[in-house]
Amino acid sequence: MSMPFLISVVDDDASVRTATSNLLASCGYTVHTFASAEEFLGSAELTDTSCVIADVQMPDMSGLDLLRHMRSRGGHTPFIFITAFLDDAVRARAIEAGAMCFLAKPFTTPALINCLKIALEASHGRSG
Structure with missing residues (x-):
């Protein structure tokens, strides 16, 4: 059996981090949570x-800025964005920047799991 996927949840809202983490853990994923993009960028989990x-909207560095930062450094990790402020322009920028999915809070469990499966299949199917 392959190693479980490591999912990193980056959201400044502790209740969202906890709920998302619990949900994903119950589905068998290994989950690490981070209160900010900067915390995630400084973590050992960044490469794994x-x-x-x-979350799209976070103080200091937004989710979109985090994605752009990682892409600028050659990272190909798939991104799923969640937001309480559904905005077509932000959604378009997120997809353009390389996001796999864009979900409005509160999102359903099947919606998140479906996005995650798509993202993991896309990245796992890529060689190198």
Whole structure:
């Protein structure tokens, strides 16, 4: 059996981090949570993460800035964005920057799991 996927949840809202972490853990994923993009960028999990689930709106560095930062450094980790402020322009920028999914809070469990499967299959199917 392959190693479980490591999912990093980056959200400044502790209740969202906890709920998302519990949900993903119950589905068999290994989950690490981070209160900010900067905390995630400074973590040991940065290189081992299979997928990032990030809030779009965060103080200091937004989820979109985090994605752009990682892409600028050659990272290909798939991103799923979650937001309480659904905005078509932000959604378009997120997809353009390389996000796999864009979910509005509160999102359903099947919606998140489906996005995660798509993201992991896309990255796992890539060679190198």
